[in-house]
Amino acid sequence: MHRWMLMCAVATAALAGSFLAETAVAGPLENLERERARLVLTLLDPAIDADTRHTETDRARRRLVDLERVALRDPAVRGDTGPVARRAFADYDLTFLAHASIEKGVMPLDLWLERVGVTTARLMAARVGRR
Numbered sequence: 001m002h003r004w005m006l007m008c009a010v011a012t013a014a015l016a017g018s019f020l021a022e023t024a025v026a027g028p029l030e031n032l033e034r035e036r037a038r039l040v041l042t043l044l045d046p047a048i049d050a051d052t053r054h055t056e057t058d059r060a061r062r063r064l065v066d067l068e069r070v071a072l073r074d075p076a077v078r079g080d081t082g083p084v085a086r087r088a089f090a091d092y093d094l095t096f097l098a099h100a101s102i103e104k105g106v107m108p109l110d111l112w113l114e115r116v117g118v119t120t121a122r123l124m125a126a127r128v129g130r131r
Contacts, residue, residue, distance in 0.1 A: 028071040029080075029088050029095075035064050036097050043109040061108065064098040072096070091115065 026034075039060040042053060071077050077085060093100040094115050101108040113119075
């Protein structure tokens with residue numbers, strides 16, 4: 001009986017470990033997406049003062065540039081035809097936000113807002129109300 005319980009415990013641990021290993025894998029595009037989201041959240045967070053925002057944004061932008069380089073140079077990403085890769089390369093400016101903002105000479109937040117369709121004209125025309 002003891003041996004059977006030990007074998008069940010080992011099998012359960014191995015099965016749980018295989019599930020955890022599969023869910024914990026993140027590729028270069030997923031890491032890039034997570035870091036870009038962190039940068040945009042930092043830029044839009046009203047609770048952060050200007051000095052802290054500048055420091056955190058600068059640090060996040062450097063990490064984002066590194067992750068963008070990794071994604072662009074990874075042969076597995078270039079050969080990937082899955083939906084995440086197709087969507088990532090369909091809109092270069094949003095996926096590679098740091099590189100695109102440098103190329104265009106604008107701040108990352110300005111480029112991001114433009115690409116998602118938030119303009120000054122749209123903000124001025126917006127009305128507050130219920131739908």
